[in-house]
């Protein structure tokens with residue numbers, strides 16, 4: 066089946082002064098129609114940049130972004146407008162992205178009219194009612210005349226999602242879409258996204274730095290773990306979380322505290338060789354994780370960039386030469402105290 | 409660790425209420441809060457945004473903004489020499505002595521508020537001087553010792569500007585600064601919230617090690633239940649300005665008695681738990697200017713009965729050192745045990 070969107074060998078640089086900073090390197094990701102893909106990783110690893118490229122909001126510096134098998138830049142005229150519309154993004158902070166001077170009704174009617182999604186005032190109104198009901202903002206009559214500041218954070222995020230739905234997208238990139246809402250109501254937003262995916266047949270790229278949330282949301286989908294602008298591991302969620310392959314993924318999973326005292330206090334920790342995250346201006350050669358990796362093999366890990374491929378014994382793909390070449394990981398030494406000396 | 413002896417209480421808060429005067433009216437941010445903090449104990453305060461966690465702790469430090477009023481209650485602090493201090497009655501001079509030397513705080517979002525033109529060492533010298541400690545040599549030695557304990561490269565960090573340090577390093581500098589004058593109580597307001605996973609792990613490990621070594625008590629504010637699960641001896645759940653449940657961490661997580669605590673527990677995913685059935689708490693927190701009658705949580709509570717709608721439940725003992733303010737505690741417990749997402753140690 067043709068992927069809905071696909072990134073092929075995508076690189077992206079940003080200029081800092083005169084030096085181009087490589088923010089994404091050789092990203093290859095495909096999202097199938099109706100699929101859930103989570104992008105996880107620490108701050109600055111390139112999740113948002115990847116999401117923006119997938120949503121057609123940002124161009125790749127090199128490589129290709131394909132929509133339904135064709136390069137996005139090859140679309141012309143109406144087809145191009147349709148492709149752009151099919152790709153929507155929902156941001157972290159609904160406050161910043163909703164016009165404070167417009168009512169919720171106005172916020173939703175604008176894209177409906179601009180893209181001629183429905184004709185006539187009555188139809189616009191009916192569609193707004195439908196959309197608000199879809200995102201569980203009921204009764205819609207109570208909401209349409211309100212301004213964004215009169216809603217709670219969770220409700221505002223529902224409005225952002227409803228707005229993304231006005232143009233009947235095929236893909237929604239949800240970038241930290243629930244990070245700013247309280248723990249107590251996050252799950253209801255995620256359940257709603259799940260339901261929309263089923264009912265409207267959209268694919269969702271879910272970006273988060275919270276692995277536990279990614280696990281919950283993408284249980285039936287896939288997770289891609291990013292580190293310093295590259296995907297280092299990708300596969301079915303249950304495999305990546307239950308049997309992580311890449312040392313970086315293992316380190317993350319070992320480091321995360323759990324909302325269960327017994328579980329979290331008895332979790333095995335992993336000691337890294339260094340705590341410092343290298344700067345994007347000085348990405349280490351070979352595997353960029355090697356200076357921190359407890360399984361580092363000199364002469365192997367610091368010379369060749371590891372390709373993202375299947376490793377024997379795992380069902381996911383991983384960018385780690387000792388694993389993919391079948392050497393295996395040595396010095397797998399769980400220690401109670403994972404913190405290295407020094408800063 | 410259990411804390412039940414009464415003679416090692418360092419901080420005792422009794423019936424503390426705090427309001428803000430706002431254009432719309434009086435906002436009750438903390439309502440009749442009571443708890444004891446023991447020597448070496450870590451108390452985690454959990455609860456949704458706006459439930460009063462920061463206000464309560466600013467109140468303990470007497471650092472409330474000018475539009476805040478302490479409506480009533482007592483804060484009793486016991487010095488190392490055993491002398492009791494009535495915190496709400498301290499004058500300005502005594503307060504300066506109390507703050508930082510007895511009780512210090514790492515503020516919420518302090519990470520980004522460090523003055524960029526002041527070197528780390530001057531933050532330490534200035535803080536010490538403000539409390540009458542002018543021997544720079546001693547201050548330096550103490551700072552370097554603390555840096556070593558929080559696993560920072562002492563010399564480099566001491567002479568650095570804040571922007572030369574990563575977020576995790578800055579948070580550890582702030583922790584060292586809070587410990588500079590060897591306080592008995594350290595309040596940490598969301599110390600790991602804005603940091604990355606591996607950095608958070610470092611901070612957690614450093615905190616665990618250093619609280620053992622230096623034996624201070626901690627009030628740990630977090631909206632993140634997992635950090636509380638790992639760090640706390642005792643957990644207090646706050647809802648709409650009230651402490652609605654408080655107890656030993658294992659009790660609270662495995663045998664909760666308040667419907668709100670249970671609601672929070674059922675709303676957070678656990679990474680290693682496989683496929684999970686989670687539920688959100690419906691609705692949103694109440695208006696603190698005109699809070700609902702009865703139990704303030706009843707509007708959102710799946711267990712609520714007619715009684716909950718009219719009669720506020722008292723905070724009562726439900727087990728050893730465990731108190732809860734919920735009319736439906738028995739049903740809450742039964743539900744928690746039946747839907748156990750864990751193999752609770754019984």
Ligand SMILES: Nc1ncnc2c1ncn2[C@@H]1O[C@H](COP(=O)(O)OP(=O)(O)OP(=O)(O)O)[C@@H](O)[C@H]1O
Pocket residue numbers: 079080088106107108109110111112113114115274345
């Ligand atoms: N417009 C831009 N100009 C310059 N640099 C940028 C720009 N956008 C992003 N970057 C840099 O690219 C890198 C990746 O940023 P990105 O926002 O994609 O990371 P992220 O994984 O989403 O991080 P976070 O978890 O903090 O949101 C960062 O180092 C960032 O500073």
Ligand SMILES: Nc1ncnc2c1ncn2[C@@H]1O[C@H](COP(=O)(O)OP(=O)(O)OP(=O)(O)O)[C@@H](O)[C@H]1O
Pocket residue numbers: 428429430435437455456457458459460461462463464473475516631696
């Ligand atoms: N200076 C102030 N003036 C008026 N109201 C305030 C002020 N500071 C806080 N509040 C209100 O008091 C209540 C408690 O706020 P507080 O900051 O103590 O909550 P919190 O639990 O620390 O929340 P968070 O998790 O978001 O930090 C909230 O309703 C808040 O809006």
Ligand SMILES: [Mg+2]
Pocket residue numbers: 112113114
């Ligand atoms: Mg981002």
Ligand SMILES: [Mg+2]
Pocket residue numbers: 461462463516597
């Ligand atoms: Mg706060």
